[in-house]
Amino acid sequence: xxxxxxxxxxxxxxxxxxxxxxxxxxxxxxxxxxxxxxxxxxxxxxxxxxxxxxxxxxxxxxxxxxxxxxxxxxxxxxxxxxxxxxxxxxxxxxxxxxxxxxxxxxxxxxxxxxxxxxxxxxxxxxxxxxxxxxxxxxxxxxxxxxxxxxxxxxxxxxxxxxxxxxxxxxxxxxxxxxxxxxxxxxxxxxxxxxxxxxxxxxxxxxxxxxxxxxxxxxxxxxxxxxxxxxxxxxxxxxxxxxxxxxxxxxxxxxxxxxxxxxxxx
Ligand code: AMP
Numbered sequence: 001x002x003x004x005x006x007x008x009x010x011x012x013x014x015x016x017x018x019x020x021x022x023x024x025x026x027x028x029x030x031x032x033x034x035x036x037x038x039x040x041x042x043x044x045x046x047x048x049x050x051x052x053x054x055x056x057x058x059x060x061x062x063x064x065x066x067x068x069x070x071x072x073x074x075x076x077x078x079x080x081x082x083x084x085x086x087x088x089x090x091x092x093x094x095x096x097x098x099x100x101x102x103x104x105x106x107x108x109x110x111x112x113x114x115x116x117x118x119x120x121x122x123x124x125x126x127x128x129x130x131x132x133x134x135x136x137x138x139x140x141x142x143x144x145x146x147x148x149x150x151x152x153x154x155x156x157x158x159x160x161x162x163x164x165x166x167x168x169x170x171x172x173x174x175x176x177x178x179x180x181x182x183x184x185x186x187x188x189x190x191x192x193x194x195x196x197x198x199x200x201x202x203x204x205x206x207x208x209x210x211x212x213x214x215x216x217x218x219x220x221x222x223x224x225x226x227x228x229x230x231x232x233x234x235x236x237x238x239x240x241x242x243x244x245x246x247x248x249x250x251x252x253x254x255x256x257x258x259x260x261x262x263x264x265x
Contacts (some may be wrong), residue, residue: 101249
């Protein structure tokens with residue numbers, strides 16, 4: 001147990017076991033644990049699902065209370081953005097992190113994430129913050145934010161929690177119809193196929209990306225990206241030398257889902 005440590009788990013609520021695994025990790029390691037629930041308007045672009053984003057504050061609070069969280073913080077939009085969401089001076093992470101992969105389709109997303117986290121971290125002053133590998137690119141942006149503004153905060157990245165059939169848990173899975181839900185399994189299956197080929201010795205990125213795309217070439221799946229990048233810098237690479245990450249984003253029905261797997265030599 002670290003002395004006087006404050007673990008912080010920022011979420012947008014509608015909690016599932018993925019979120020709760022972060023909370024449990026924080027509870028195991030920290031003296032106090034704070035969880036925030038805030039659907040951050042500035043990380044949603046125009047036409048995205050800000051209004052539709054699922055919410056269930058009573059259930060979330062009950063789950064967190066049962067786990068023994070010390071503080072559940074559900075700020076209002078006005079509390080976080082007193083100047084009004086249209087007047088926010090955004091923190092812009094470097095383009096090489098923020099305008100690739102998810103940032104290509106969601107150009108304001110990561111500036112919105114960095115902006116809200118800077119405000120949440122300032123208020124909570126955590127010693128330790130907990131994020132999910134599921135949002136891999138986000139973890140790289142958070143790492144950058146900490147280096148820029150909060151040196152000393154420890155970043156913990158916890159493994160992706162999956163349903164029994166392999167689908168990564170996500171608040172947005174509620175958008176999936178039964179039919180979509182079956183198609184969505186191709187995401188994890190594609191990542192597992194790439195991991196298998198990699199373990200067999202394939203290190204050529206073009207070949208591994210071809211495997212990803214072939215596995216996702218299914219009616220009902222609209223790939224937004226399927227790429228393998230350096231796991232630290234997120235730069236494009238031609239060969240997996242040390243550690244890479246295979247990342248997918250795809251639209252299935254009304255949902256936009258993301259998933260990834262790490263490829264370590
Ligand atoms: P969100 O509420 O979607 O903003 O997510 C809050 C935190 O939970 C983020 O750090 C996510 O990466 C993490 N998270 C979301 N889904 C999962 C999952 N399936 N497994 C582990 N962590 C997750």
